[in-house]
Amino acid sequence: MTYTITIDPSGRQFSAQPDETLLAAAIRQGVPLPYGCQDGACGSCKCKKLQGEVLHDPYQAKALSEQEASAGLILACRAHAQSDLRLESRQVGAADAFPVKRLPVRVSRLQRATPDVMILHLQLPASDALGYHAGQYVDVLLRDGSRRSYSMANAPHFQALAPGLELHIRHLPGGLFTDHVFGAMKEKEILRIEGPHGGFYLREGSNKPMILLASGTGMAPIKALIEHLRFKNIERPTTLYWGVRRPSDLYLNDWIAAQCADMPMLRYVPVVSDALPEDGWSGRSGFVHRAVLQDFPDLSGHQVYACGAPVMVQAAQRDFAAAGLPADEFYADAFTSALDKLGA
Structure with missing residues (x-):
């Protein structure tokens, strides 16, 4: 039996067999559902079930809490359709997405x-x-x-x-x-x-000020976003927060400084969590997403792009929502390692 899956608000559709996950079916048919680990560990493929029934394969509780499941959220990488479905995923783009x-x-x-x-x-x-x-x-x-x-x-x-x-x-x-x-x-x-x-890319139709949030090598896609902003002459106020363990981990510091010099709308806040006395660090310290909240206690008028370790992304999504950030203005890509997939 084949079921029809409809994604709101894009209107994209694909079909799925009961013996394949929703994510596998979407990838097979070129529908770009967001995902990361594909093993029920990171939560990147989370979406809301509006109509229909699914059956989940086992997954890690950190990827989908009991409260989220009760609210109708599912993991596309572990869910199997048991009927026609209507899902909500605002990260799914239009049918003219780039081919894989x-x-x-x-x-x-x-x-x-x-x-x-x-x-x-x-x-x-x-x-x-x-x-x-x-x-x-x-x-x-x-x-x-x-x-x-x-x-x-x-x-x-x-x-x-x-x-x-x-x-x-x-x-x-x-x-x-x-x-x-x-x-x-x-x-x-x-x-x-x-x-x-992935569905992690700039939504150019908005004029809201942006928070770019990275931890570790999560700076990679943020670097690409900054290059894109500069190339397209997009002048939305943008603040970059980059969290690392020690100052020596800020491997793009000079590059970021050069971008800030040429992009008046871009502000940079490096945050170090585990500086040693010999580092001589006098800048911001602690968890990087908390530095955002210190500077922006009200995020109701902002848009956030976050990339890095799953624990950082999940904490930011939770705490930013409490600071007023609309759920559909948080775009994220969590870096999930093989250890994360094993629950280590």
Whole structure:
């Protein structure tokens, strides 16, 4: 039996079999539902069930609380349709979204940004362009069939000059892919990628002031958003908050300072959580999302773009809502590692 799934408010539709998850069916038919881990660990694919019935595979409680489930929220990566469905997901774009492609890419440069962050430059095939929105991500397809997701850190308009992608990769010791990146990977190596994916991109129809919120390498898609703002001459007041553990982790500090010098509407607030005395840090400290609330106790008139660790994204979404941020003005992309998927 086949069921029809309708997504509000975009009106997009796709069909799903009971033996496949809603997310798998949507990806198969080119409908860009947001997602991250695909394993019920991060909550990125959360959407609201308006009509119909679903059956969930097991998932982690941190991804979908009992209160959220009681309110009708579901996880598309674990939910199976048991009837026709009407869902609400404001991150689903129109039918003219960029097509998802699988492409070979060549490693053109490995740039060590910090001891545990590598900037990976990938050359795209000259014969096959990859269209995407600033903020979206690609999956790196590994030989064992698994995949790792990384946001593009360069805005799409750069493709006209030199087709290629910039990915920011943090080393997770024991990680199948990151151990290779920081160990045996060499320039000219060939990888395979799939994308673009994700609903994390700038909503240009709004004039609201923006908060850009990043933790760690969650700065990658935020960098692409800033490049896009500059390219399109968008002058909405924008404040960037970047949270890291120590000052040395602010690997784009000089780049951000240069953007601020040329973009009067852009303000930058770095936040360090675990500075040591020898760091000599005199700036903002603590949790990065709390720094936002200290500066903006009323977020009712703002729009937020958040990217980074799931715990940061989830805390920001909860606390920003309490500060008046409308639910449909919070756009997020949570970076979920293999450890997150295992519940570690």
